[in-house]
Amino acid sequence: MWKEFKEFAMRGNVIDLAIGVVIGGAFGKIVTSLVNDMIMPLVGMLLGRVEFSNLFINLSATDHKTIAEANTAGHATLNYGLFINAILDFLIIAFSVFFVIRQLNKLRKQKEEPKKEEAKTKECPFCISRIPVAATRCPACTSQLVKAEEGA
Incomplete structure (x- = not known):
């Protein structure tokens, strides 16, 4: 005890x-x-x-x-x-x-409150899958992202 x-x-x-x-x-x-x-x-x-x-x-x-x-x-x-x-x-x-x-x-x-960090991924405008921010081509649908974003 x-x-x-x-x-x-x-x-x-x-x-x-x-x-x-x-x-x-x-x-x-x-x-x-x-x-x-x-x-x-x-x-x-x-x-x-x-x-x-x-x-x-x-x-x-x-x-x-x-x-x-x-x-x-x-x-x-x-x-x-x-x-x-x-x-x-x-x-x-x-x-x-x-x-x-x-x-x-x-x-x-x-x-x-977590500090807001910069996004590490973005959404592909063609197939809506998550891809790295620095990607120039979507690994899922193989669309070229640089040209698509420039035209948008």
């Missing part, structure tokens, strides 16, 4: 997946920081100095000024500001992944 597990764990796709998860986690932290530290303060400033990370609805009868204060007191809150931040995190990550996949698909499509 250990040998099977080792073979499974050492396959290329499992290692690639592990690397993807680690990089994805790091990328998620960068995006979260971007949203929390760069975008939301600007949006909050534009909306009249609102700090989204501290927007909440207090579900207790006691008045609290911050989420931390309500949490310390053990009171329930609906943290819609944090939810807005999470939505922005998701949208930025989703757009980034979309952009990367789009670029990879473009590169893959370029690799898959």
